[in-house]
Amino acid sequence: MEDHSPVPEGESLFDAPLMAEQERMVEAVLFASAAPVTLRDLESRMPHGCNPAEALARLRKKYEGRGVQVVRVGDTWAMRTASDLGFLMQKETVETRKLSRAAIETLAIIAYHQPVTRAEIEEIRGVSVSRGTIDQLLEMEWIRLGRRKMTPGRPVTFVVTPHFLDHFGLESARDLPGLKELRAAGLLENRPPPGVLGLGDLDDEDDEQSELFED
Structure with missing residues (x-):
């Protein structure tokens, strides 16, 4: 049975998700992306009316001091291991190509x-x-x-x-x-x-x- 109940007063079917939900969306995209993403990429993926810039700023602050951080790379954004923990990711390998x-x-x-x-x-x-x-x-x-x-x-x-x-x-x-x-x-x-x-x-x-x- 379809739900024909009226939309509560003060709300709209076209309202953007709450900022907490927008943060989750940005977090999911950054986590799953193989390459850094731009604000335009985020905006195109998120529902109409979202503010990816604000969601990014909030998410970046939440990740401060964590093992994984939200970092800016030129005009793009990505999730990266905290710089002081990089040694945990190091592995001794034979370097097959070296810059002259x-x-x-x-x-x-x-x-x-x-x-x-x-x-x-x-x-x-x-x-x-x-x-x-x-x-x-x-x-x-x-x-x-x-x-x-x-x-x-x-x-x-x-x-x-x-x-x-x-x-x-x-x-x-x-x-x-x-x-x-x-x-x-x-x-x-x-x-x-x-x-x-x-x-x-x-x-x-x-x-x-x-x-x-x-x-």
């Missing part, structure tokens, strides 16, 4: 100077950049083509991708570590990769004269 020194330097320049052209990368490195190096970073989806520069020839630029940010647990490129953090992590001995220079956080004059990495 040229690729590391090129990636550092793009990350710290984006958007940057190939000519600018070569100027900073002081040597030419092989097509294979750029292709490798593109294949790994750590960099992508950016907008063309408004200069003669309209050269293409390169920028880092959300996949790069997600891999390194960064919300945006502004969260890239400075020299002190790189040294503390054991990634530098004396001097940062080309392109990290000039950011205003050099703490001694010897940095520009010291060696990059030990081969």
